[in-house]
Structures are given as C-alpha cells and as structure tokens.
Amino acid sequence: MDAECVSLLPGVCEVLAASGRSLPDDTSLEKLLDWFTGLTEAGGSLLDACPCLLDFISTVVHNTASDPGVLSFTLRLTGLTAATEDGFQRLQERSVLNQVFHRQRWQEAGLWEDPCFRIGWIQGLRSMLRHPKALGFFVQSDFIDPLLQLQTDASLFVASAANQMLAHILLFFQPASSPGCNGADEKEEDGDGRTRTTSAEYTSAVAAISEYLKASLVPQKYTKLRQSLQILKLLALLLARAGPPLWDKLLQTVADSLEELVTAGCGQLTLPLMDVILAACSRSGADERVLDQHVLDQRVPDQRVPDQRLSRLLSSMLNVDEPADLVHAAAAFLRRGHHDIVHTARAVRILLLPLHIVTGQSLLGTNTTADERQSSMVEQLKCKSSCISVICVCLTNTPQITLTPSDSLPCPPQLIVIAVLSLLRICSGSSSSSSSSSSSSSSSPTGCSEVCRNVIGSGKVQKCALEALTALSSSPGAKDAISEVFTVLMQYLDNPDSDATVLHKSYQALVKWMSVSPDLSVVTDPLRRGLEEVVKKRVCDMRWEVRDSTVEFLGHLAGVPVTGTPALLGVRCTTPLLKEALQDTESYVRASAISALAKTLTHSWQQGAALSQEETEIVSRLLEILSQDTEGFPRRAVVRYFISWFSLRSSSSSSSSSSSSASLLTQCVRSVLSQGSADLDWEVKVHTLELAELLLDEAFSGHRGYGKDGAASDRTCTPPTHAEGAESQLAGVVELGVISALLSGLVDCDRPVGLRACRLLVTLRDAVCPPSPDATAAAVATVSCELPGWGWGQEVRKTLGMKGSDIAAEESIGGGGGVNEGGDGASVHVSVCEALTSLGLDERLKVLTRSSDHVHNSPLSLLQDILTASAAHTHPDTQPGQEVIVDCY
C-alpha cells in the first residue's frame, strides 16, 4: 500500500468514527470499500497494512448513534478484514465480531430498520465467510434464522443479497469431492479436529436451510407467495452449481414440494419453478455423462431423486392449465437449450399454438388434438393485453424453433416464416381474418377473428414480428419465402400508419434478408419499382427518425453483395436521394447520408474509376460541410468518408483514368487534415488523425523502422534502418499537413486526441529520425515543419522550450524563411526530427496511456477528499448558505 495512504488512513478513520454522520458524497464510502476489497483480493492482510482499522471498527460499533451509512460500511469492512483466518482471529481477540454482527443490538438501536444497514450486515458476513472458522462463528451465532428471514425482506436488494449469501454458504463450503467447491476439504483430509467441527457446522447449516426450504416452499396462503418465489430463485442458483451430494440432498428435500407446486399451478411461480426444474435437469442426465465414476459412486442410489421424476415434473410444467403460463414455461424450456426430444416437441407445439390460432396457418399439422388446449388458448387470446404478451413470447422464440431438429417440428420451418408474415399482415390490417388466410380445415377455430382484432395495429407485436422475421432469415428453407417477405416488408414501408421504430425494423429485416439471399431474381420489377417509390417517399418523411432510417438503409443496401441480378436500388436512384439528404435539417440524417454515400461509392473507388461530375460535386459539398456544419456528426462523417476513399483507393492500382481523381483526393486530404485538426469536435480530430495515420502508412510502410504498435521502442537497441527517400517522404507528409495535424493533436486537451497523435509521432520518430547522426540523418534533419505563433504552435514551442533566441536559431534550419511576421504571432520552422526527439514523447505517451482521472480517482485522492470534505463541513466559519448541496446534473 502507498505509504502516503497509510499515513492518511488513521485520520480518515478518526473522521468517520467521530462524525456520526455520513459523508457529503455518497460514493466515498463505497469507493473506500472498493479499495479495501482490492487490497484483500491482492492477497494482503488489511489489518497488517492498516492497523488503525481495528480500532476504527471497535469505536464505531460501540456507538449505536453512528450514521447507518457509516455503520453499514463498518460491517462490510469488518467482513473484509475477517476474510482471512488471521484477520478473523485478531477481531475475535478484541471481541469485536460479536458486537459488529449482533443483530438484536442493532434492532434495539432502531438501525435494523434501514435497508442499507441490513445490506451491510449481509455483505459483511458474506465477505467473512471464506474460511471454516467464519462458518463456525456464523452457525454458532445462530445467524441462519435471521438470514432466512431477510430472504423475504421488503427491500429487493436485501432479499436478493440474502439469497446470494445463502447460496454462498452452501456452495462455498461443500465437501471436497464436489466440483468447484472451496470448503474445508484440505484440512478435512488432514484430520484436523477443528475442521471436523466445521464439517459438522456445515451439515447443520445445510440441515437448517433444507428444513426451511421444505417447510416454506409451498405457500400456505397468497401473502406467502413472495417467499416461495425467493426460495425458487435460491434453489435455481443452488441446483445449477451444487456438487452431487448437496444436489441430491436438496432435490430430495424439495422434490415433493416441487411436485405440489406444479400441481397447484400458481401462475406467478411458473417461470421460477421452471428455472428450478431445468436447473435440476441440466445437472442430472446431461451432467452425469461428464462426472467421473468416483463422483457418481458417492451418490446413494436410494436417496437420489430419479431422473424420471424430474422428467415428470417437466412434463407437468409443459402441461399446466393456464395457457399464458404454459407458453412462458415452454419459452423458458427452449431458452435453456434442452435437447430432450419429447419435451422439445411439446414446447414447440405450445409455442406454435397461438400463432396457429391467430394466423390460421397449419403450424401444428392436421393433428390438432384436444391436448393442445386450443379452446382455452383461444379464450386467453381474446383478452387483448394477454394476447399481445403471449404472441410476443411465441414470436421471440420462432427463430429458435426453426432450428430444432425436424422430428420435433410439427411443420416445415418455412411455414413458420409464412405464419410470421401472415401475422404481420394481420397486424397491419391488410389481412383482416385469419380464416381467410388459410383454407386448411384444421385452422381458424371460432373466435379467431376476435383474437385477430387484438393484434391489429399493435406496435408491440409488429416490432416483435419484424425482429423474428429478421432472425428467421437464417432458418432452414427460409429463402423460399423471400418473395413474400419482400412483399410484406414493402407493405410495411409503404403503410402510412407504421411508426418510426416499425419502419426501422422493416428496413433492418429487408437488409438482413437480402444479405442471406444475394440472388434477387425473385424480386419482381413491380416490387423494385415499389421500393424505389417508397424510399423516395420516406426520405422526405416529416419525422427525422424515418428519414435517418431510410438513409441508413440506402447505405446498408450498397454494402450488400448482389450476384447475377441488378442491385435492388441502383446508384442512379440512391445517389440523388443521398445528395438531397446532405441538406437535411437534422444533423443525424446529414451524417447518415454522408456515410451512405461513402458506401455507395465504395465499388467505384475500388475500381479506380474516374470521378463523375456528380461525385466531384459531392466532394465539394462535403468539404463545405466540414468547414461550415454547426454540428459534429456530419463533420465526423465527412472525415470518415475521406478515410474510406483514401484507403480503398490505395488498394487499387493507379491508372491514368484515375489520376484526376487522385489529384482531387490529395487536395481534399490536405484540406481535411488542416480543417479536421482545428475542429472543435474531439471525434473529428480523432478521425483526422486516422487519416494522418493512413498517410504515414503509405509513406513509410517500406521503412524497416516503421512499426505501428505505438509502444515506445528502445531506440538505442534497435536503430531503424532507413530506406532511400525517407527525406522526401517526410517532406511529402509535412507538405500535406500531416505533421501539423499530429503536433496540434499532441497538445490537445482531449486525451484520446493527444494519445493517438502521440502514438503516431513516436512511430514516425522511430522510423525516420535516427538516434545517431549519419548522412541519412543529416538529410532527414533538414526537413522542417511550420509552427504557427498561436494556439497549438505556441504550445509546442513552449514544450520545446523555445524562446526568442531559439526561434532565431531555428530560422537557419528553416532556410531563413521561418519567421513570417514579427512579434509573438509569428510562425517558425523547426526540424521535424529535432521536434520529435525533444518533445518528450515517451513520457507523454506514458501519461496519455493512463486514465485521464487516474490521479483524482486514486485511493490517495479519495482519502484526501474525505479529510478535506470533513474539515470543510465541520469548520466553524462554514455558513449554511455555503454548504454544497447534493444536486442534480
């Protein structure tokens, strides 16, 4: 630990113990605990490092008038301190532990009322319970009962913490043979007497908890439902992670109660109950295959809950009466990824039934028997809110259903896609009755139209169905439905009632389906024309959200590979729309249009095609945006546009046809570097540096010393070897404005900008500036760059330690033309290499690589803050008006 921290800690402890009230900043105590936790996890002893903590704990716990926040902190700190046997022993010697965790005492003092105190009690104990002695203390102090009571605490957070703690006790101290346990195993083998006691204590803890689970799992009355819920959550936690003996014991204890619960069919418990059964199943049959024989042998066969019983429970869950619960149970089953064919088939049928009813598609085949509970499901779906919720659950699971083995599926996967499409049609009102959508005899039970009415116009179902449709694009056989998918999506895009999110999702679905089915021959000409029209309409929509989604769609469309057939929307259609969108009033849309244009032009850049008049116009418009747009997003997009252009062009071979394009690009790059590095937006600057990096890569990638790991290299050990032309290359990048951009970025106030610039400058220095003078070095050293007399230039000059005399000296390097104007505002020329070697780049890089707030978010800073805050608040001169009020931001 930092010596300075050690010296400040006693003062802080004194402040906390004496103040009797919480600190003005509610995060300070949490951060202090974070620090202590870090120290403990690093393996150190807290009491050795900070002996004052022992006194602090003793003092605070004796004062029941202390602030509950400080007391809660102290409880948690005590737990951390007692996490090692040594720390535990020392606290016991001072008889502190009994005081700290004495629940009755705190209850009498009225502190137990505060949930933050109860959390402190639980978390303190939990931190402590890392060794057998702590478990002994816990059991002997009869803490299990209060902990079990806290499981149903009024506070969600306390109840959850209590559950976690109960799980921790049972899992952490499991006997050695259990996989993943950490308990008293080693010592048990040594035959240590104390450990045997611990073992007995563990057994008693298991017994007490099991007893509680057994007695309370089935709610005696409605008000006890929450308790059952909490127990089920605990059981799910335990059964998923317990080793065989504990697993068996637990399951044996609760099997009857679980059965009772399943039979009782309480709707609110369906999901947690399913979780428990699935957790149990996942560790039974499946896990047995991976457990070694030794572990299996440990199970006492007679006491085991047979797998058939679990399987029966599962069957019962997938057979409950309440249709909504049934659907949720089936969804939970599929989500857990079980592969048992019988139950999977059952779950699939359950989840397809509502879709079967609403859409009239024969998803369940012709064999829709009474066991499908069709009529009760229809009744359920007649209630609007329940219908929407059930349909959404089913839709969410459709992609998963199509991926189940075909023997579990009652219909071909394509039919599920068709059903989702039918549902989308019904939702938009374009297909009013399910019975009309299918002539199948098994479909459309009476009451279907009533059900359909519930989903018409439901945005929730539409969004859910569109998401499902997007995911279904990768389902087996889905491609067959592509034409119909396009038709439905087109209807949605054209529908004036579609809300912005629905349109967004429709576009996403369209792009996804196109990307999995690049052969667009199935898309008919009328559909293509329809899409063109709809996009033209949507790009002028009143809502910026819709315009933006449309423009984004055009960009994505350009990125989708198409084989054989013409693209869905040709460049002739999209480019004018995107050009128009550059003028949009909403900056998000302008930015999306720029990105989309870049994607649209990707192919032509890669081909090295000559620039069209239109493209040239776009370029000048983009440069205008970079210099004039008042918002950052479009300017960022402009720089990214040029990055794409530059990088894609570089990869193609230059041809005479593209020479004019190359020269325009060079002009643009120069302009982007100068404007981008002077931009007010930090991300524009970062992107500008990305462009600078590409230029450096191009200029120096042949140089052996040019590495881009960004780390400061040991320059004395690996002198870079210079290839011919380093001098001219350097002069080239200086001329383009790369060095100016880097130097200006280096002194920028935003860390990401400074860091990127610094990394690039280090790389450049290592590549082109030799540490020892030789002929090449002399030539490179003559390359100079201009430092303006203001802004960044001034700061760089200051860093270089340049005064008036230095500037005069530098003039000679710059060929005498350094000073353009007299006075402070004059610019000077400096040798690039000299600047790079004198800027202290390696030290800078170290600083910039660290978090910008590492100094002020450090433990030392925290301790200082607590001390000064406390001094400020207890100062007699402090006027009430001067108090810093915790406020919003």
Place this chain on the structure above:
Amino acid sequence: MPEIKVTPLGAGQDVGRSCILVSIGGKNIMLDCGMHMGYNDDRRFPDFSYITQNGRLTEFLDCVIISHFHLDHCGALPFMSEMVGYDGPIYMTHPTKAICPILLEDFRKITVDKKGETNFFTSQMIKDCMKKVVPLNLHQTVQVDDELEIKAYYAGHVLGAAMVHIKVGLESVVYTGDYNMTPDRHLGAAWIDKCRPDVLISESTYATTIRDSKRCRERDFLKKVHESIERGGKVLIPVFALGRAQELCILLETFWERMNLKAPIYFSTGLTEKANHYYKLFITWTNQKIRKTFVQRNMFEFKHIKPFDRSYADNPGPMVVFATPGMLHAGQSLQIFKKWAGHEKNMVIMPGYCVQGTIGHKILNGQRKLEMEGRATVRILFQLDVKLQVEYMSFSAHADAKGIMQLIRMAEPRNMLLVHGEAVKMEFLKGKIEQEFNCHMPANGETVTVTTNPSVPVDISLNLLKREMALGGTLPDPKKPRTMHGTLIMKENSLKLVSSEQALKELGLNEHQLRFTCRVPLQDPHSDPDTLHGIYLHLKSVLKGYTIQHLPDGTVMVESIVIKVSSSAEDPNTKVLLLSWSYQVKYFHLLKKG
C-alpha cells in the same frame, strides 16, 4: 382491492440516479432512467436485472417516461434501450428529446476520455435510442395503449422539464421529476391540474430548505464576476453543455449591456450555437417575459458571448469563460483551470454539484494544493497551487419545502411519496406532510404498495344535473360532496344515475302512484264538516304561503295532501282524521307542522 406499487431503483432516499418503477392497473412504467456520475463501473446505471429476470425489458415495461434532460434522469437511457434491450415507447417532451442527445454525447466524451471505460454506449446507440422516443406536448393526453394514458405538465426545472400524470382506468399517479415553483429568469413556475392522483411522487431535494430568492443568488453571482473583472481577473465557469449555462449567459448578457462592460465573454467547445438554437426553437417553453420580448429581441441571441478558442486562455486582461465539462473532470474546463489557478485575481465559479473524484469536488471542499498530471513537462505529476478564488453558487431550480407543499395543494393527492432527496431531509418533510396525507419515502429497492379505492364509475344524466341546479344547488364541487337523488340503473355493464321518469322510460316500465295514509283520532264535539272547516282554518293560519283548499267534496287539500274527517260509530265526539299523501319528502314537514 386495487393496488399501486412504487419501487425506486434509484432516487430512493438519495439524490443519485433517478429510476422509479410504477405498477398501476397491470401496467409497468419506468419513470426516468438516470445515471450516477460518481461511479465508473456498473454502479453508475440502475440494476435492471431486478426487472428483467429471464425476459426482456420490452416484455416487462409498458413505457418509459423521462422527465428532463439532466443526466441523473436520462443518462442510462441508451444503455437500457440499446445494451440491455428495450424496444417499447420512451416518452419525453420535444425539448428534452432535442437536448438529451447533446448531453449524452457530452458525457460519452468524458467517459471515453478516461481510459479503460467499458460497457458504455456509442454515438450510434444514442441515436438509435433517440429514434425510439415519442415526443410529448404539454397538457396533451397521450394514449400509450387502450388502458394507459399519460399527460405532461410544465415543471419549470430546466427547458422542457415535465411532470407527468399517469392514468390507468380510475387509478392515477403523478410523477414530478425535478420541478420549481418559482419562475426564474428564463423559465416559468411548475403547474398542475387538481387531478387528485392516488399517489404523488415528488422530488424532495430541498425538503428542509426555504430557499432565498433566486434573485439574491443572481445578484451575488453578478457582483462576484464584476469584482473579479474589475480587478483584471479571469473568471472560469465550468458548465455542462446545456441548461444552467444558458441561464447564466442571459444573466451576464443583460448585466454586460446594462453596465456597458467590455471584457469578453466566451463559451467553449462550440456548443453554444446549438444550445441557443434549441432555446430559440423552444421559446414557448420559456417564461412569459422571454416570450413577450421575443419579437423585439431574442434573449438567446447573445451579443457579448463569443465562441472560445483555446489560445484565448493566454490572452492578457480580464475575461469570462464558460467551459465544459461542469465538474472539471477533464477537457477544456480543466485545461483552462490549470492555466488560471495560480493567480489570486482569477476566479472559478462552480454553478452545480461535483461528484468525488473530480477537481471540482476538491476545490469546493477547500483543497488548495492539487496533484496534477502534466503532459507538457517531462514530470508526470506536479503540484498545482490553487490561488484563484473558488465560489460555489447553486442555481439549481428545485422546489423548496414551501414549493412542495404548494404543489401538493394544487394536485390534492391521496398519498404522497418522496424521492430524490436525502433521507434525513425527507424525514422532516414527511413529518409535515403526514399531518394531512399518507406519506412514504421508500429506500432504493423497497416497494411501497398503496391500496386504492375501487371506484365505480357512474354516469349522470344531464337532465338530472340540470334539475339539481334548478333546485338551487351550487355547481358541483368535488370538495363538498352532497346527496343527489335519482334512479341508479345498470345497463350494458355501465351504471347510470337518471331521473325516475327517464329510468322508467329506459327500462320500459309503467309508473305506479303510491299513496300513504294515516288515521289520527281527535276529540271534537262538532259535526264532521265543522271539524273539517276548523282544521282548514287552522292550517290556513299556520301554513302561510302554501296552497290550502277546502273542496266541495268534503276534503281539505294541503298541496297534494288530502285530509278527510269521519266520525266514529260508537262515539260521535271522537273524530278520525284521514290523511293521505303521495311519497314526497318535501311535504312531509307540512304534516308535522300542521
């Protein structure tokens, strides 16, 4: 009994990140989705795992409502919608929707600036999240679905801040967000209908304070800036991009004009233009004065405030600079602070709260020697002597204790629930409120359950109301319940109170007259007609103003009451008075009086 459940995931007994879950009439609503700037890890966001369980947020939540653009109310929104996953509707007012992404970007920048930040949202996520937002207009009822409706009211805390009335059937909740009951320089005061919600969830930042007028704080601010400028000092005001900055800009702009000051005022990072654009765009959300003078001069077109360039910081002479970020975390404001901290003549004014771990927090607590990271020197760390003057001026616009009580009187809730305040202060206010209402102050994670009365809606026919009015009743006043007579009929699952005539008509029934009779024995030696005449005269004398007739058929009529006299067969001196009347209460007293 129907119940409303309220569970704060944040802002329960603290001023951290607001995130309150309300369950009403089977609908689940999230009120605000804020972040805590004091943490760099998961703790900065509300723990959504408590509500997601196995499913997705979209399955659980019916809608999310954001009260205003401050990050402790909306900062976790992109994380929730794009990273945890929520596709449902998000509601906020038009100005909040416009300004929210600016602040989210501002904060993203600070976060990226720190190294090692993970689990944070991107610009694309902010945009995608904002695309899910449905804008709200004030006083416009928005139907979220068939049952759930919401309505926004002016909250006056920042531009676009709204309180929201949430209604499902007859149950309702009002969430205030942050609000201010006194108008300030650019915003008006909060206002709400007398909507009598079952629960009013109110912020309580200044629960124990009766705040001095904001005018005093403004005067103080101007005085301090002026003094510093006069002695040639430079004034740094670290701000977040939007909100308080604009308020202070108006202050300085008018003061500069009035005093004819020449020292330059700068606003850094180019945000001013966009921010002011929004203030101009949403002029209807500002206060009356600004709206009135808008035509002659837009308050947000600043003559004296110019964009800042980093080189200006070294210029000699006095100046005022607004720079981001607001807590001196990093970036421009910190860079300027480092340059100016060493001179006594200079001043930094912190107009808002600073979390621990920032330079702002340190200097506000009086630290004068700061460990600093140096990039410009070979030394990595150096010590900065803070010699400049440090001032804290809270300009935050929250209702004080008086304002909170004022809002309670406006809305007349059945139950109160306090959030967004410190426990001790809340406790004090709770004590006050409990004299009149049930008041709750749940901690984070605690659920308050409020039982509501099962109200049965009854329609009243217009005719019946008119008749009631004609009978001299005052206009209906919910504060003064009174009895109303009519026939309650149930038809097509609805209840209706109508006049008996209408009831007969609607139910297709015939009217039957009921008459009540009674016999009163009387000792009178006169003949029957004389006795009757005597009674007639007596009634005539005591019941003045009523129609009393002695009819030729030997009856006396008092209004509709019929009186006859007959003699007993056994004793002619014993007369029997026969009274007959239809059931009309208003005449019953006549019988008694007569």
